[in-house]
Amino acid sequence: MIEIQNLTKTYGRIKAVDNISFTVEKGEILGFLGPNGAGKSTTMNILTGYISSTSGIVKVAGKDVLENPVEVKKHIGYLPEHPPLYLDMTVNEYLDFCANLKSVPAKEWKSQKKDIMELVKVTHVSHRLVKNLSKGYKQRVGLAQALVGTPEVLILDEPTVGLDPKQIIEIRNLIKALGKNHTIILSSHILPEVSAVCDRVVIINKGKIAAVDTPDNLSKALTDFSRFTVTVAGPENKVKDIISHIYGVKYMETNTKLKDDEYSYIVEADKEIDVRKPMFNQLAQHGYPILELRSLNLSLEDIFLQLTTTEEKEAV
Amino acid sequence: MLAIMKRDFRSYFNSPIAYVLIGLFMLLLGLFFNSMIGYGSDIMSQFVSTMRWLLLFIVPILTMRSMAEDKKNGTEVLLLTSPVRVTEIVLGKFLAAFSVFLVMTGVTLIFPLITIVAGKPDIALILSSYFGYILLGAIFISLGIFASSLTENQIIASIISLVSIFLIQNIGYLASFFSGFLNKAFLWLSVTDRYEDFSIGIIDLTSIIFMICYAAVFLILTVRIIERKRWSQG
Structure with a gap:
């Protein structure tokens, strides 16, 4: 479903993403793991066509992001690190705007909107202005935005950041449920989250891939x-x-x-x-x-530290 | 494109900005109109010229948030990752600001109506002045949107557009400092001179095309700025 080949993005002398390649199968939930500043958001921004790559190929549903940006964007729902909300609109108006922007047919939209709002549990705040919502609800509205138009691919950049523990569990369950009929890439620096939700993990550090495997295999392989x-x-x-x-x-x-x-x-x-x-x-x-x-199994946390710290030693 | 236009247009009227601008515009024009009463019935082209000068202050406030606000709030990501082209985004933003400008222009029609009721003005001349004024507004608005795409700070955006609108308004005056080619070039670029034609009742097709192209150039530049940022390596 998603194919990334030799992707590189440089900012001046800094390589934010350095020659990474991986693929995501249809229906898979892929965890994208790395410390802050590892290049997770940059990769996701390239994947969604927000910024361009320096070199490398990104294909979504068989189509190249550079050659067919509009086509590719139709298949993707994106929740960036900061949910892109218009604060002066109500939740209703905002979602209507997103549906218009993504050219969702008006007939489908009515029932789709109801489903999405129930799924992310924002129905009871639908008439409130986005700016008056709490952080948790803003995050949910952001997620709702990504679901508009039922895209096949969901790209979620740190979807649980800033939520309270109860909300985190809710959102994780929601992502798991969405995984049944969506292909999902989920970034996080919180390890239990990734091991709880994802089928496969890509660990990225300093722009390079440090490991790709299932959470279980990763802990087995290293012991x-x-x-x-x-x-x-x-x-x-x-x-x-x-x-x-x-x-x-x-x-x-x-x-x-x-x-x-x-x-x-x-x-x-x-x-x-x-x-x-x-x-x-x-x-x-x-x-x-x-x-x-x-x-005593090595937890993903141990693996993560092991992988990212050896890299650091090499760099020194 | 229509979605963006509708959203932005509504946003102008959801915040006080549109009302404050229209109120201020009408207040100043009302005072000016009042001072002109008694100077004959063909005061309207001069009146529209005053409106044109006020655009120097109105347009920067109207357009400053257009692109800058999206950048600051992160909603730019939503627009740029949606299945729409950058051209459509910029055009939508432009049409929203331009529609607010048209509403504003519509409200001022009360003044020519008063002159029509009270005297016998040259209606064709009023229409041609207004037509020139609307074209000029389109140029200034596209310039303001361009300025807004350069920064995420609305104050800076408004200052950039204020200065550039001032320059464009006075480019014909600058021409008098030069001779030969530069003089001709500046005169050719002068939108004010083109506008003057409309205010004395000359509707010239080349002028219309010239002014539309003028506005288009700034919108194309805005698209380039946004595209360039996405491709930036530094």
Whole structure:
């Protein structure tokens, strides 16, 4: 649905976007992740035809953004970083204007407007002036604007910024629901958001792509061992002795002392070998019950930091 | 294009700006008209000339927000990522400001009506003066929109257009400082001289085309400015 090839944008000497390529399939929700100033907004602005690229090809629905700007823009709904709202209009007037701008046929518009307003829950504020709405509602009206004309592709630049936690969850659920019949690119610097919503993640740093994969694969790929935290009731040295002799365990250390004879440990084991069953059996034989066993996956946060900080080291 | 025009036109009347401008314009014209009563019935072409001078202050205020406000509020993104061409955006903005100007012009028709009721003015002359005045307004408005596309600060936009409208109004006067080619060039560029023809009742097709092209040039420049910004590498 969306094809980006060797996209570069330079501002003077600075390369805001440096030779990035990726594709987005129809119906996919792609997370676009990176620290502030990584080039997320620039890429999205190029994708939507707001600014031009220095070089590279961007195709949406098979059409080139440079050659067919008007055609491409018909397929895209865009929510920029700051929702582009006319403050002196009511929500109703504003959405009518957007529909006119995007040449939505008047017949369809009536029912479409009702659906959109219900979807983003702005029906009850439809007669209020946009400037009197709270930040959360302004964001929703911005999202409603992107949905006008039912475009196949939605490009959302940090859609949950500035919202309260309840609204964030609502918007995320909304995006997930929209993902069923839209292709979505969503940018964020908040990692749980991306792992909660997206099918695939592109991590971008300093204008370059650092990684592309599913959130799960990303956390798997970067670990060649499995990690657990295990809490056992029993004397520290004996428990350590038992666990460290299990086949597959590579490393262990005491994490914290919880009570007398109750410690939590961190265990790292070979990825291919499941050490949890022998661990349970042997500790049980010795009469040291396991109180807690939990596997520690590298969170997207860890991966993100790992990827972006190694880049920084290279740059130095 | 029509969507943008309608929105902008409504926005002028949703804010006090259109009412204040029309009120101020009418007040000044009323005072001037009052002072002219008794000087015969063919005062109207002189009256329209006064309206023309007032445009120097009216148009910059009318057009200052046109492009600058969209840039400042970020609504420019909405316009530029919608399936419309930049030309349509600029034209829509122009037509909105021009329509407000026409409303304003329409309100002033009360003065010639008074002269028609009270005396026997040359109606054809009044019409030709008004026609020239409207063409001149189109030029100034397109110039003001161009100025507004240069900055996101409305005050700066209005100052730029005030200065450039002043220059364009007086370009014929500048010509007298030069001789030869420059003199001719400045005279040729002088819209005021073209306007004078209309105010003495000469409706010349070349003048009409000239003035329409004059306005078009600034609108094309505005389109170029917006396009250039999108292509900028610096």
